[in-house]
Amino acid sequence: MQFVDPHIHMISRTTDDYARMAMAGCAAISEPAFWAGFDRGTADGFHDYFRHLTEVEPKRAALYHIKHYCWLCINAKEAENVTLSREVIKIIPEFLKKSNVLGIGEIGLNKNTANEATIFQEHVDLAMKTNELILIHTPHLEDKFKGTRMIVDMLMNDKRIQPHRVCIDHVEEHTVRLALDNGFWCGMTLYPITKCTPSRSADILEMYGPERIMVNSAGDWGQSDPLAVPALIQELKRRGHAEALIERVVYHNPLEFWKQSNNWRG
Numbered sequence: 001m002q003f004v005d006p007h008i009h010m011i012s013r014t015t016d017d018y019a020r021m022a023m024a025g026c027a028a029i030s031e032p033a034f035w036a037g038f039d040r041g042t043a044d045g046f047h048d049y050f051r052h053l054t055e056v057e058p059k060r061a062a063l064y065h066i067k068h069y070c071w072l073c074i075n076a077k078e079a080e081n082v083t084l085s086r087e088v089i090k091i092i093p094e095f096l097k098k099s100n101v102l103g104i105g106e107i108g109l110n111k112n113t114a115n116e117a118t119i120f121q122e123h124v125d126l127a128m129k130t131n132e133l134i135l136i137h138t139p140h141l142e143d144k145f146k147g148t149r150m151i152v153d154m155l156m157n158d159k160r161i162q163p164h165r166v167c168i169d170h171v172e173e174h175t176v177r178l179a180l181d182n183g184f185w186c187g188m189t190l191y192p193i194t195k196c197t198p199s200r201s202a203d204i205l206e207m208y209g210p211e212r213i214m215v216n217s218a219g220d221w222g223q224s225d226p227l228a229v230p231a232l233i234q235e236l237k238r239r240g241h242a243e244a245l246i247e248r249v250v251y252h253n254p255l256e257f258w259k260q261s262n263n264w265r266g
């Protein structure tokens with residue numbers, strides 16, 4: 001079965017991972033801009049990173065016949081530096097016309113601070129002015145519910161937002177309804193230790209159904225698994241779910257969301 005991983009940071013993965021993903025049936029991925037493992041000091045550092053996401057990584061993926069898409073932003077962790085964030089937001093528009101860019105992301109909150117909320121809203125404003133899709137990172141662990149609630153409130157208070165053009169990522173049992181009930185897409189992240197395991201994710205799908213839900217590995221520098229989506233496929237098959245339902249979640253749903261992007265050519 002073909003699958004799409006709509007959230008994976010290939011800059012931090014080896015070429016062997018591309019090979020293994022391709023052999024497991026990966027057709028396409030999308031790579032949100034994120035933290036590099038250290039705080040970057042200048043907007044030029046982000047300019048180079050955006051060139052990596054729009055020029056270098058698509059070529060590396062193409063060697064394995066995997067389509068590579070990406071999202072641009074300054075992540076919530078570095079958004080604490082408001083001056084730097086504003087400089088980075090200024091350089092984003094020059095990259096929005098690059099053919100593999102799907103929109104603005106992964107923006108969101110990390111520690112739910114006022115600075116993070118300010119920069120989140122300035123990214124949203126850019127996305128509204130340029131008619132871009134939005135991909136949202138929600139905080140980890142104990143602050144997740146509060147952060148997701150804050151994000152949903154900020155979005156619902158902005159009358160320009162069309163929820164079906166926004167994906168709220170890293171949802172878990174206690175936040176999935178905040179996304180779905182307000183009309184947003186959502187992503188479940190399959191992590192070996194935190195976020196959703198394949199079996200928890202399968203439980204959530206059984207409770208809420210497949211509409212507007214996608215799954216991803218969020219593979220990055222840390223402990224994570226680029227084959228997490230195939231692991232969920234196995235879990236859903238083991239539980240006797242129909243191929244069509246599984247394929248909808250792991251393949252058709254992310255494409256349906258992405259197809260709304262300005263640059264979409266398939």
Ligand SMILES: [Zn+2]
Pocket residue numbers: 007009032034106218
């Ligand atoms: Zn991420």
